Amino acid sequence: MTTLNPEMSATINSTSHEHHHMPPRGMMRWLKTTNHKDIGTLYLWFSFIMFLIGGCMAMLIRVELFEPGKVILDPNLFNQMTTVHGLIMVFGAVMPAFTGLANWLIPLMIGAPDMALPRMNNWSFWILPFAFSILLSTLFMPGGGPNFGWTFYAPLSTHYSSDSTALFVFSIHIMGISSIMGAMNVIVTIFNLRAPGMKWMNLPLFVWTWLITAFLLIAVMPVLAGVVTMVLTDKFFGTSFFDAAGGGDPVMFQHIFWFFGHPEVYIMILPAFGIISSIIPAFSRKKLFGYSSMVYATVSIAVLSFIVWGHHMFTTGMPLFSELFFMYCTMIIAVPTGVKVFNWVATMWRGSLSFEPPMLFAIAFVILFTIGGFSGLMLAITPADFQYHNTYFVVAHFHYVLVTGAVFAIMAAAYYWLPKWTGHMYSFKLANWHFWCSVISVNVLFFPMHFLGLAGMPRRIPDYALQFANLNKIVSLGGFAFGLSQLLFFALVIKCIRGGESAPAKPWDGAEGLEWTLPSPPPYHSFTTPPEVE
Amino acid sequence: MYSNTKRLLISVGLLLFPIFVEAAQLNMTKGVTGISHDIYHLHMTIFYICCAIGVGVFGAMIYAMLRHRKSQGHKAANFHESVKVELAWTIIPFLILIAMAVPATGTLIKMDDTKDAALTIKITASQWKWHYDYFNKGVGFYSILKTPQKQIDNQQAKDTDYLLEVDKPLVLPVNRKIRFLITSEDVIHSWFIPAFAIQKDANPGFINEAWTRIDKTGVYRGQCAQLCGKGHGFMPIVVKAVSGKEFDSWLKAQQQAKLVAAKSAQAALSKTLSKADLMKEGQNVYLAHCAVCHQPNGMGLQGVFPALKGSKTATGPVHDHIHTVKFGRLGTAMQAFSKQLTDEEIAAAITYERNSWGNNMGDAVQASDVHKVKQ
Numbered sequence: 042m043t044t045l046n047p048e049m050s051a052t053i054n055s056t057s058h059e060h061h062h063m064p065p066r067g068m069m070r071w072l073k074t075t076n077h078k079d080i081g082t083l084y085l086w087f088s089f090i091m092f093l094i095g096g097c098m099a100m101l102i103r104v105e106l107f108e109p110g111k112v113i114l115d116p117n118l119f120n121q122m123t124t125v126h127g128l129i130m131v132f133g134a135v136m137p138a139f140t141g142l143a144n145w146l147i148p149l150m151i152g153a154p155d156m157a158l159p160r161m162n163n164w165s166f167w168i169l170p171f172a173f174s175i176l177l178s179t180l181f182m183p184g185g186g187p188n189f190g191w192t193f194y195a196p197l198s199t200h201y202s203s204d205s206t207a208l209f210v211f212s213i214h215i216m217g218i219s220s221i222m223g224a225m226n227v228i229v230t231i232f233n234l235r236a237p238g239m240k241w242m243n244l245p246l247f248v249w250t251w252l253i254t255a256f257l258l259i260a261v262m263p264v265l266a267g268v269v270t271m272v273l274t275d276k277f278f279g280t281s282f283f284d285a286a287g288g289g290d291p292v293m294f295q296h297i298f299w300f301f302g303h304p305e306v307y308i309m310i311l312p313a314f315g316i317i318s319s320i321i322p323a324f325s326r327k328k329l330f331g332y333s334s335m336v337y338a339t340v341s342i343a344v345l346s347f348i349v350w351g352h353h354m355f356t357t358g359m360p361l362f363s364e365l366f367f368m369y370c371t372m373i374i375a376v377p378t379g380v381k382v383f384n385w386v387a388t389m390w391r392g393s394l395s396f397e398p399p400m401l402f403a404i405a406f407v408i409l410f411t412i413g414g415f416s417g418l419m420l421a422i423t424p425a426d427f428q429y430h431n432t433y434f435v436v437a438h439f440h441y442v443l444v445t446g447a448v449f450a451i452m453a454a455a456y457y458w459l460p461k462w463t464g465h466m467y468s469f470k471l472a473n474w475h476f477w478c479s480v481i482s483v484n485v486l487f488f489p490m491h492f493l494g495l496a497g498m499p500r501r502i503p504d505y506a507l508q509f510a511n512l513n514k515i516v517s518l519g520g521f522a523f524g525l526s527q528l529l530f531f532a533l534v535i536k537c538i539r540g541g542e543s544a545p546a547k548p549w550d551g552a553e554g555l556e557w558t559l560p561s562p563p564p565y566h567s568f569t570t571p572p573e574v575e
Numbered sequence: 576m577y578s579n580t581k582r583l584l585i586s587v588g589l590l591l592f593p594i595f596v597e598a599a600q601l602n603m604t605k606g607v608t609g610i611s612h613d614i615y616h617l618h619m620t621i622f623y624i625c626c627a628i629g630v631g632v633f634g635a636m637i638y639a640m641l642r643h644r645k646s647q648g649h650k651a652a653n654f655h656e657s658v659k660v661e662l663a664w665t666i667i668p669f670l671i672l673i674a675m676a677v678p679a680t681g682t683l684i685k686m687d688d689t690k691d692a693a694l695t696i697k698i699t700a701s702q703w704k705w706h707y708d709y710f711n712k713g714v715g716f717y718s719i720l721k722t723p724q725k726q727i728d729n730q731q732a733k734d735t736d737y738l739l740e741v742d743k744p745l746v747l748p749v750n751r752k753i754r755f756l757i758t759s760e761d762v763i764h765s766w767f768i769p770a771f772a773i774q775k776d777a778n779p780g781f782i783n784e785a786w787t788r789i790d791k792t793g794v795y796r797g798q799c800a801q802l803c804g805k806g807h808g809f810m811p812i813v814v815k816a817v818s819g820k821e822f823d824s825w826l827k828a829q830q831q832a833k834l835v836a837a838k839s840a841q842a843a844l845s846k847t848l849s850k851a852d853l854m855k856e857g858q859n860v861y862l863a864h865c866a867v868c869h870q871p872n873g874m875g876l877q878g879v880f881p882a883l884k885g886s887k888t889a890t891g892p893v894h895d896h897i898h899t900v901k902f903g904r905l906g907t908a909m910q911a912f913s914k915q916l917t918d919e920e921i922a923a924a925i926t927y928e929r930n931s932w933g934n935n936m937g938d939a940v941q942a943s944d945v946h947k948v949k950q
Contacts, residue, residue: 327655
């Protein structure tokens, strides 16, 4: 390029522009694509497939727990199912879905032609299918796949695990590399490709929250890579990082893991905050309340996330001082999180509300995520945590923030931007069915888990005492209904891609942002000339 | 139309009612200790605070959803910030949190004080059983799940205390301060007994402390709370709390029983049992202690627990076999059974393993053979 003089390159561009930049057809289009929309689509489909695979595992778990006694899974297989379900949902469903949304939306929202590092973008997606093929293949090996919980506490994951642990470690490494590359791309794009005139304090909140998420990813994914590597060397190369007999400490594993793990929790929820902050104003036809406090709240949640990891470890025998420190820090997180919820409610207050499918999911998000926040606050109270910890109360808590939080936000995003992506409107009727089936069944699924936990039912057990039988049956029925409801979503998306009423550039009258200035679907290179932002 | 809606609501209500009744019985236990009462009250306070905030937040949302609808022609207002309001909902939650942190800190400090205990119990976890040692009293025993495999496999009706019953419960006195020292021999377990509000991890190579003072006699049940492998759901905790007097006489009886047991173990060394007797006892021991990993058919679990059928150990020199069972294999899930089983039981189990599932070594291992093998 540098050898060409400007005149020549201009000629080349003007003559070969059209066919040079059109995507090749067939498989090669997807394999070699460097286009942010194609890669976004790949991420989103990948995430949905993983959601279904992880969901099938959840269904098996709920069948096993349908009644006391062995139903279909022996305990070893049950442990593999809970472990791989967790890993798939966290690393395969939720995180790639957000990366897919980032790919699709960030260039559109900031007025850029594409992501800043398109080839790395291709690479960061295409290593993911390999990571998950490796992980899933372990289930079919002698001794089975990982069976030590997605938190893989040592020494259960070292001396007491099957040999497929090595493959588990490699797959986590690949996922981590993919996440870091995705995060770098987001940061570089946002710093360099904003439309002229787009200042930091008028970035769309989805862009803000993703920027902060990307920094969290870069900070903690290497920590995860470190801890899995230590597990690998402890198991196969005779080191003793986590083995007291060799001078190590099994609790150190948990410190390192949760130093990654707690920011990871916010990695999975901050972009969701950004989505909800886009949707609620659009369907309230009113500007977002407290834009700047939203930004500051997100930053403070991100900073606090680094000093609260100990609240996952209150029962490990920490000294009193540490318990108090982590309790206070954890409680403080309720303040910025509360600010966000209050801001959303204030945005709705005296708005002009309508209830299209994205708004339904956004409202469900606010209510149900807040319930998850309440149980989080209860869990922060250290003495009470000794009664909640490792019971179904915790399972209820994190499914409220991850399923009715992160997953509902992803659904809301899909319903909000699907017309933009496909150029077609989708069936509101089907979407409403999907919403109501999901929101009812998800509560039948997760709400009774609070009570099971309070009654003392430990998590990760394949069989349980008789007093837990009735509620477990209800939970399982809710689970099956929730799982089936997601097939409606699948049908709706396929239908929407294949056809339907054409979507206008801006299908929602209250929507704001640069993405709505482009036609639906947007041109292959989103903004070839940067738009002017006032 | 109206009556239909009403009927629907009533039937949904009736449908949900049993769920509420069921749920109401499943609140956190008040427990039977001072600390567990404190924690119950902390739990209820924070719960009510959350409910109050929830009513406010969700109430405002629902009001807006009903009254500020576009379909009713409501026009959107124009406000989008207010320093006063935003400050208020930053500061007020902060104050509520401080009010909550104060009693929580008090309880936590109380829980941390393990001084001046009248009795110390050392709890050692291993896959998948608990060992209780009455410190300096010369009494200690394993506590193992009593529920038969047949109930788990649905071939037998389940007891009321299905999966929450053990062969020997931990016996403790009421109204005395009891200190627990908690550790593990293999992976991390967690000793969780809601009635005392104790959940403390058993970490291999480290010792954790906890304490309790039980107010009421009775039987209290809990379970291992930390994923510890295949048998995680099958290592319950049962505590029998008795009066101080009863406890003292129980302890004395245990000490005497231990002397008797030592004598009979000594006697067993000079006994020679027939192979048939050894096989019969061996099967019982094997099913109770070995089958959980190596499986009743001796096939193990491929890639996790080795098969004994045709294995090098079970069909090799008897000395190595005894050594493995007595002292375990370091760095694997194979435990040292010399502390859990008598020489006679080990001899019987080994005889059984060497002569079952097609293994055909023909030898009858005696207690004295086991006794001779040293580490």
